[in-house]
Amino acid sequence: MNNQSERSARYYKIYKENIKRISENSSPYINGFREAAIEKFNLLGIPTRKDETYRYTNLDTFFGHEFKSYFMPVASDFARAEEFRCDVTDLDAHGVVLLNGFYPTINDKLRELPGGIWIGSLNEASKKFADKVEEHYGKYAVNDSDGLVHLNTAMASDGVFIYVPEGVILKKPIQIVNLVHSEEDIFNQHRNLIIVEKNAEITLIVCDHTLSPQKFLTNGVTEVYVGENSHFDIIRVQNEHNNAGKITHTFIHQERNSNASSNNITLHGGLVRNSTHHYLGGEGAESYSYGLYLADKFQHIDNYVNVDHAFPNCTSNQLFKGVLDDMATGAFNGRIYVHKDAQGTMAYQKNNNILLTDDAKMDTKPQLEIYADDVKCSHGATVGQLDNDALFYLQSRGINKREARLMLMFGFAHEVIQNIKVEPLRERMDNLVMQRLRGELSRCASCMVKCG
């Protein structure tokens, strides 16, 4: 038996042994997906480098590890999560905390925000808003080739639920803080469902943190429905230690004339893999996919983007940038799929990378599949060093070489950061990126882990 199938078999076994605990707090509807999903996972297994979409990422170091437990929360975990405070103090947001993938508040599991918006635990919502959950859950995370999405569907017990009714515009962003904290090495999964009905608008900030130095692996799935004429922005800030593995799958389903953006800022993490799927499911929809990754030492950061143009006259834009130092490695795979009937499509993609050392490595791969004839598509990828002309320009004004290099890298990164519309967060990101580039510790002050 090869290692890979042994590993898959282990998760299959964990499922069989824990299915009672996994499903006890979920609604029958959500539990109804589990059996088929685990079988599908069993068939597909954990992705390997033979899978086209995981070609540059080796998950072995994480899935090969014997995690002590598959996380189930206890009361003291909840208390710990409640203590957490985000250190972006001037960020005025409606906050939600997830601990190891669970919604940890005991009493207030679902709460109402202005305009009839609801945020809280997916488990709780699947009982209270059964009709909404049944309308959307499991409809968008349809990825037949990625075993990890199925593993999540089979085993994730909780996550965040957000419901924004028709016509409601929420000015303040919603912030989800994903904490990982344990005395043991753990594997954890969460499942989020976000429903934005017609003519509505929200901004979602997701922050990923690790609070203890153990080895962790997270496999999270987020499904988002963006209704007609609605506006949805998700900004994900990843700041985990070098011993943490983070795999995220985000599926954004867009209806007619909607506008959605995703921005993945990876400041730190041992192994990070973000899959972002944009489905343009109605005429006139616009989607923006941004990403910034800064890696050093032995970190590995992989962004996979899939933009699916299923209807005419939609626009999509991908901009991913990375700075890789030391032996860090990165990968970008941007897929644009234009269906036969999707005439008038405009789809753009750009991936720029700076390698600071000879040992850093970047793999970048555009993948355009175009079946319509009236389209405007472009893609460009660069992997290089800092621009010497620009460096000299700064030096010729009296700026030291070291500072000039930092300014150029900062400017390079800022092109992604500037798309964050929430001002305090944008400023904070600029700040963190600058600290990160200077080689200063840039984890949020609340992080106790002095890794690296």
Added chain:
Amino acid sequence: MLVIKNLKASIDGKTIIKGISLEVKAGEIHAIMGPNGSGKSTLAAVLAGREFARVTEGTVTYFGKNLLEMSAEDRAKEGIFLGFQYPIEIPGVSMVNFMKTAVNEQRKHRGLEPLSSSDFLKMMREKKELVEIDSKLANRSVNEGFSGGEKKKNEIFQMAMLEPRLAILDETDSGLDIDALRIVANGVNRLKRPDNSVIVITHYQRLLDYIIPDVVHVLYDGRIVKTAGKELALELEEKGYDWIKKDVIENSMT
């Protein structure tokens, strides 16, 4: 202020500057003219400390110091400013941040405290007015999306901010319409003081209608072949460079 003696420099093993001697005194404006490919921009690059040109012979002394041993940033801190022929676009770096860093690095070098944000912004406003630069340009990324004229005006704006002792303007007039040319020239004239000097490198005489030089040099094939007063520029405009070339060839034959 600046003494160049028998300077020779090459790029990729090819000798471009073949022995230039030149002295610029405080308060003087020198014009260096010459046909394309004569080595004008290479001379500017060597003086500003660009590494692609390698000095093979000669000396350059600036206020008694060996300029060739100094890094580009140290030359700038000592008051040398290069106005670029093709200013570089730097997306993501704001003009404010760029200039603030540059001004404060130079102040630090002179033992001065860094400017506070409000003092700095006040200084920016004043200098913008001085060189008639559109105030919006200063809020954008360095040269990003600027028109040719805007980029050149931005060079003069930076010069105003940094108050150099020696400004080297490399074809600052190229690609400018007459209005932009006038703005750029007025900026240079307003920044002129008895203790600072300017080297204007240009292909055409046009700019010298506005910036009146004390001395005009003609550079041809890596050498200064003629030096005279401002009237030389007019003569060149009238007769073109062929006249000089012919002179050079005849002289070399005798």
